[in-house]
Amino acid sequence: METRNIGDSLNSELITRNSQSETMTQFEAARSGNITPEMKQVAAAEGIFAEELRAQIAAGRVVIPANHNHANLQPIGIGTGLRVKVNANLGTSEVEPDAEGAKKRLMMALEAKADTVMDLSTAGGLDDIRRALIGACPAPFGTVPIYQAAVAALKQHGDIASMTEDDLFEVIARQAEDGVDFITVHCGVNRESVRQLESAQRLCGVVSRGGAFTICWMRANQRENPLFESFDRLLEIAREHDVTLSLGDGLRPGALADGTDRPQVTETIILGELAERCRAAGVQVMIEGPGHLPLDQVAANVRLQKSICQDAPFYVLGPIVTDIAPGYDHITSAIGGAVAAMAGADFLCYVTPAEHLGLPNAEEVREGVMAARIAAHAADVVRLGEKARAWDNEMARARNALDWQRQFELAIDPEKARRGFRPAPEKTADPGGCSMCGGYCVFSLLQGEEAASGRQAK
Amino acid sequence: METRNIGDSLNSELITRNSQSETMTQFEAARSGNITPEMKQVAAAEGIFAEELRAQIAAGRVVIPANHNHANLQPIGIGTGLRVKVNANLGTSEVEPDAEGAKKRLMMALEAKADTVMDLSTAGGLDDIRRALIGACPAPFGTVPIYQAAVAALKQHGDIASMTEDDLFEVIARQAEDGVDFITVHCGVNRESVRQLESAQRLCGVVSRGGAFTICWMRANQRENPLFESFDRLLEIAREHDVTLSLGDGLRPGALADGTDRPQVTETIILGELAERCRAAGVQVMIEGPGHLPLDQVAANVRLQKSICQDAPFYVLGPIVTDIAPGYDHITSAIGGAVAAMAGADFLCYVTPAEHLGLPNAEEVREGVMAARIAAHAADVVRLGEKARAWDNEMARARNALDWQRQFELAIDPEKARRGFRPAPEKTADPGGCSMCGGYCVFSLLQGEEAASGRQAK
Numbered sequence: 001m002e003t004r005n006i007g008d009s010l011n012s013e014l015i016t017r018n019s020q021s022e023t024m025t026q027f028e029a030a031r032s033g034n035i036t037p038e039m040k041q042v043a044a045a046e047g048i049f050a051e052e053l054r055a056q057i058a059a060g061r062v063v064i065p066a067n068h069n070h071a072n073l074q075p076i077g078i079g080t081g082l083r084v085k086v087n088a089n090l091g092t093s094e095v096e097p098d099a100e101g102a103k104k105r106l107m108m109a110l111e112a113k114a115d116t117v118m119d120l121s122t123a124g125g126l127d128d129i130r131r132a133l134i135g136a137c138p139a140p141f142g143t144v145p146i147y148q149a150a151v152a153a154l155k156q157h158g159d160i161a162s163m164t165e166d167d168l169f170e171v172i173a174r175q176a177e178d179g180v181d182f183i184t185v186h187c188g189v190n191r192e193s194v195r196q197l198e199s200a201q202r203l204c205g206v207v208s209r210g211g212a213f214t215i216c217w218m219r220a221n222q223r224e225n226p227l228f229e230s231f232d233r234l235l236e237i238a239r240e241h242d243v244t245l246s247l248g249d250g251l252r253p254g255a256l257a258d259g260t261d262r263p264q265v266t267e268t269i270i271l272g273e274l275a276e277r278c279r280a281a282g283v284q285v286m287i288e289g290p291g292h293l294p295l296d297q298v299a300a301n302v303r304l305q306k307s308i309c310q311d312a313p314f315y316v317l318g319p320i321v322t323d324i325a326p327g328y329d330h331i332t333s334a335i336g337g338a339v340a341a342m343a344g345a346d347f348l349c350y351v352t353p354a355e356h357l358g359l360p361n362a363e364e365v366r367e368g369v370m371a372a373r374i375a376a377h378a379a380d381v382v383r384l385g386e387k388a389r390a391w392d393n394e395m396a397r398a399r400n401a402l403d404w405q406r407q408f409e410l411a412i413d414p415e416k417a418r419r420g421f422r423p424a425p426e427k428t429a430d431p432g433g434c435s436m437c438g439g440y441c442v443f444s445l446l447q448g449e450e451a452a453s454g455r456q457a458k
Numbered sequence: 459m460e461t462r463n464i465g466d467s468l469n470s471e472l473i474t475r476n477s478q479s480e481t482m483t484q485f486e487a488a489r490s491g492n493i494t495p496e497m498k499q500v501a502a503a504e505g506i507f508a509e510e511l512r513a514q515i516a517a518g519r520v521v522i523p524a525n526h527n528h529a530n531l532q533p534i535g536i537g538t539g540l541r542v543k544v545n546a547n548l549g550t551s552e553v554e555p556d557a558e559g560a561k562k563r564l565m566m567a568l569e570a571k572a573d574t575v576m577d578l579s580t581a582g583g584l585d586d587i588r589r590a591l592i593g594a595c596p597a598p599f600g601t602v603p604i605y606q607a608a609v610a611a612l613k614q615h616g617d618i619a620s621m622t623e624d625d626l627f628e629v630i631a632r633q634a635e636d637g638v639d640f641i642t643v644h645c646g647v648n649r650e651s652v653r654q655l656e657s658a659q660r661l662c663g664v665v666s667r668g669g670a671f672t673i674c675w676m677r678a679n680q681r682e683n684p685l686f687e688s689f690d691r692l693l694e695i696a697r698e699h700d701v702t703l704s705l706g707d708g709l710r711p712g713a714l715a716d717g718t719d720r721p722q723v724t725e726t727i728i729l730g731e732l733a734e735r736c737r738a739a740g741v742q743v744m745i746e747g748p749g750h751l752p753l754d755q756v757a758a759n760v761r762l763q764k765s766i767c768q769d770a771p772f773y774v775l776g777p778i779v780t781d782i783a784p785g786y787d788h789i790t791s792a793i794g795g796a797v798a799a800m801a802g803a804d805f806l807c808y809v810t811p812a813e814h815l816g817l818p819n820a821e822e823v824r825e826g827v828m829a830a831r832i833a834a835h836a837a838d839v840v841r842l843g844e845k846a847r848a849w850d851n852e853m854a855r856a857r858n859a860l861d862w863q864r865q866f867e868l869a870i871d872p873e874k875a876r877r878g879f880r881p882a883p884e885k886t887a888d889p890g891g892c893s894m895c896g897g898y899c900v901f902s903l904l905q906g907e908e909a910a911s912g913r914q915a916k
Binding site: 093094095096122147150151160203204205206207208209211212213215216254255256257258294295296321322323324325326327328330331332334335338339342353354355356357358359370371374375377378379381382389391392393395396397399400407410411412413416417419420421422423424425434435436437439440442443445446 | 552553618662663664665666673712713715716753779780782784785789790792796814816817829833835836837839840847850851853857865869870871874875877882895897898900901903
């Protein structure tokens with residue numbers, strides 16, 4: 001039994017993980033009518049009743065990724081009725097195998113207020129790196145276990161095909177024991193969906209790395225995907241540690257032209273079936289989605305997923321709404337992410353400006369998180385109404401009062417707002433005010449003395 | 459009569475402005491069944507039949523802002539069935555009154571492929587600055603004439619109220635003679651809409667500078683807005699030179715909380731009436747719109763404007779979909795702009811990262827244009843289908859082939875894509891490829907030899 005100081009102004013009491021939440025999953029607890037410490041904390045942070053949250057979890061519409069073994073976790077909820085959450089991917093790669101860079105990006109992601117992080121490391125000592133990152137990460141922590149299993153097979157035998165089913169499940173079990181809160185598993189890449197892929201005229205084939213590993217393995221071994229075939233084995237590990245399964249979309253479109261095609265939708269249908277099996281086994285589940293989509297297909301994809309997967313939380317990567325903007329894909333995905341979240345997507349995986357160009361550096365991690373948070377908040381304003389909009393209204397009041405310090409404090413990125421501010425010089429009509437309109441500031445022009453007296457800081 | 463080399467691959471023939479288009483407006487010519495040289499050029503650039511374009515202009519659904527006196531103009535069309543266009547605002551200000559900075563920003567805007575520019579200068583010798591900018595600008599050129607008239611009144615008499623109706627119309631006539639292609643005129647700010655403003659509980663009052671000037675003037679003089687009261691005088695000048703009237707939204711919301719309220723919608727209704735009068739007078743007209751709006755109000759606003767203003771082209775500023783992101787308003791407005799344009803908005807005014815913080819520098823002008831162009835293209839993909847999507851498809855093919863040079867060429871910002879690319883070092887499994895996945899590249903994994911042979915450049 002452990003105690004933790006949450007440090008949240010909404011809930012500063014000490015939260016105690018009780019024995020119940022160490023043997024049951026959040027889903028099982030909710031189904032039994034029990035409100036766990038994690039539910040209490042999430043409900044307080046979201047400003048809803050714990051009983052309301054419990055009911056949503058029991059219905060499978062909300063997950064709280066909270067592995068029993070993630071000691072320093074500050075849990076968050078993902079799903080219907082809650083703020084839209086943002087994930088930041090990071091980790092080591094062949095190009096930068098040392099853990100230090102990954103840790104720097106983790107710190108940057110947390111500083112920029114990513115709600116969760118995923119470790120996608122593929123180089124260096126993967127177990128050590130993961131344990132170090134989890135230890136430094138109070139946010140829910142995710143992985144894609146097939147990366148570690150596939151990389152090990154490639155290193156030892158030179159090909160992915162040599163990975164055995166046991167190799168894969170051992171990695172999953174090890175990661176679960178380490179406290180990983182959610183894992184992406186591409187269980188919907190199976191003979192049926194791959195058959196659809198093979199007859200589809202895609203421009204970009206498969207762009208999910210886990211999906212590609214899986215298909216390589218299936219083709220070489222002439223076997224069904226073990227994550228599909230032995231799904232019960234996966235459920236057992238997930239239930240034991242309360243690892244939330246994030247059913248990956250290995251066949252997600254990687255180009256507008258490939259959006260909402262037969263392989264993609266076939267996979268979604270398979271994931272809908274598997275989500276039902278998760279619930280029957282007491283396991284928390286969410287579903288992953290595209291990817292690259294034309295803007296008019298975004299809302300349709302969300303409705304499709306919600307309907308087929310019985311309102312399981314929806315985790316989207318992007319969607320990127322045009323293929324032509326490498327260097328600006330944090331923007332193309334902020335457009336798609338805002339529209340997706342407004343339509344019901346619950347969880348946005350960030351996309352950085354480095355997408356399609358290389359591994360992001362720490363500053364690009366920050367930009368990616370900020371763009372995704374903007375998209376999430378633009379949707380929250382619609383989903384949650386006044387509760388989310390209070391922040392916008394406070395900013396609007398500070399603008400109207402020309403209270404610059406307050407505007408900086410309220411900014412989603414106070415540091416960037418402060419740095420970007422360029423006050424008008426002393427000789428101008430509105431010295432210290434913003435330089436955009438100089439002396440012709442609308443707030444000064446019309447409100448006159450009233451506005452002037454409201455100014456608090458330069 | 460003049461001849462110009464268009465330099466467009468779609469239309470490299472010499473275009474001759476004939477005497478007809480020097481006495482009629484594009485709208486009058488279209489109504490008379492005449493296809494002008496400008497229509498031919500726009501139709502060729504858009505890949506549509508000139509007769510189809512003529513019909514859209516005659517119906518008031520498309521404008522070609524093309525002042526008879528703008529000698530070096532390369533005309534573009536704005537409206538139904540055409541690519542969504544992007545405008546960049548620039549000019550001098552009290553803080554930077556010299557023309558050089560404005561000219562630098564003009565060059566940057568054109569280099570970044572803004573479709574039009576607007577000169578919002580408020581400092582320095584405004585006539586000289588405008589003439590210099592027009593002379594250097596083949597893109598349609600817009601202004602907000604009340605800025606010059608109000609600034610002159612402030613300089614000479616210390617208050618805006620001293621501006622006379624004649625002062626204002628003289629400025630408009632002078633700018634029209636200089637070749638300004640479109641002007642923002644806040645004709646919908648009148649006693650009726652201001653009465654609605656005064657009873658509305660707005661957080662940010664009036665955020666349009668032209669709107670604020672107008673209301674100051676109306677209050678001080680206890681008179682109706684001359685641009686509304688003497689609208690016929692405005693029509694006469696506009697018709698003579700074929701200046702497209704961009705009916706400004708002086709009461710546009712400047713905060714989410716002020717979106718779609720009584721003053722805003724009252725003004726739109728007034729603009730709908732005035733648009734009808736423009737058409738009756740043979741004058742080209744478009745309508746301006748918000749501003750700051752919650753994401754779920756964006757499409758509704760576009761439908762409202764299109765319906766009330768009989769499908770006049772819609773020119774939006776943003777919409778900015780959350781107030782909390784100073785430093786990132788090119789992103790908040792790209793989200794709103796894409797959704798607005800998908801719903802039918804035809805023309806996006808860029809918003810730079812400096813919005814709400816100060817006057818943008820040249821690099822921020824570039825970022826603003828790029829974000830707006832991304833939003834426009836994301837909508838074009840939906841509005842124009844394959845015609846717009848061909849670009850995305852080419853990029854997808856280049857990605858699949860790992861053809862980096864081709865990806866850079868196709869990028870909306872080739873320079874940024876090239877700069878952002880970070881090839882994997884020689885010692886890695888995919889030297890020269892992108893560093894994101896190192897040797898675990900999905901395109902290499904699955905396509906193997908096929909993809910490898912398709913690689914053309916590092």
